[in-house]
Amino acid sequence: MVQNDRNSPDVIAPPLAGAVGVSDTVATAPCHRARMTAGESGLLQADTVNQTDATRSDPTLWLLAVRDQRDRAAFLLLFEHFAPRLKAMLLRGGLRDGSAEDVVQDVMLAVWHKAAQFDPHRAEASAWIYRIARNRHIDLARRKAPPEPDLLVEPEGAEPDAAQIMALGQEAALLRRALGAMSPDQARVLEQAYFEDLPHSRISEMTGLPLGTIKSRIRLGLERLRRDLNELRQP
């Protein structure tokens, strides 16, 4: 059952070598109208979109179109991009093919229903969707929903801060570059932590992930994130 190339253009690409190229292909063909849609929303002003085009990933713009216009075409673009990746992540996490498909469905439904909670000042679509998927996976594995911190809600009518959004996108680009420069061994440790399960008995001897370089690279981004969080909390 692989004749779903309409649903998922990724299937025709060779899995490993093509990962980067595939996402480019997926992103460039259909993104134009989603980008227009996000621009028309008024939440991202036209010049904001232009400014951020270079650094914001298209999935974030699609997610904003889903959030603000309930845009189904943009939602399908999110599905085409993320569903095969979420499935791959869940398979890495030990789910069987059928269960992984079901969880992907759950996750994408949650993306649709929770889109109002997405805040582009603090996350890109991929990070936000990663969290939903990871939590859903834990919920299933342990039959207990993982605890999440209090929701932070953007004040009604708050203007988007283009500079902050752009800065986050730049940090994300730096982060991607840093990840790309990691050795295969380092990448494997990271992927194991983010996609697979560690035995809990090791908790007291956990020493942390090999993130030193990456963390120093995104430190500036942390400052900005923190400032933004502080502003959100001002009454």
Next chain:
Amino acid sequence: MTAITHHLPDALLDAYVTGNLPHAFAVVVAAHLSLCDACRARSEAAEMIGGALLDRIAPAAMRAGAQDRLLAALDRAPPPSVPIAASGIFPAPVMQALGGRPPGWRMLGGGIRQHILSADSEGSLRLLYIPPGRAVPEHSHGGLELTLVLQGSFSDSAGRFGPGDVETAHDDIDHQPVAGPEGPCICLAATDAPLRFRAMIPRLLQPLFRI
């Protein structure tokens, strides 16, 4: 509220973000993140890594019809799930662990009270109420103890801990926290092994109190 000065160690924060923390510890971390902007930003940066890894994973093809199945599901009503919200000194994850009800305190002796939120083989989670100036009996534990102050303060050999502060105590520490004089100290504590109190409660009775 005074500024938070005791934060989460990187290893715990990473383990929380990647879903590798036992439930009891994850609740304490989520409660701290509810109160601490600095650690919230750190956790969101760690999630960015998860997102970047997701973006570059080799995709696995979805089955035919998956997209139609999803679109059909969109039109059904969303599952009605209104998560329990924060209340008073208790952040949302604590209120959720309480099932939305106020704590039902049990006396431990010496004016100290506890409410056990969960206890299983992976660890236990409890709320502790310590009267002002009172010492929690000296204790040690087999593993890691993570304690978040929700109200008041306590001090021990590692310093003073006020609202929002979190203490990470490893098994080699014998510590005796003393509540500050300003009022009762209420904290949320997770342990991955039973606490061993040195005094106050005879060891034989400890299983009764699940401490």
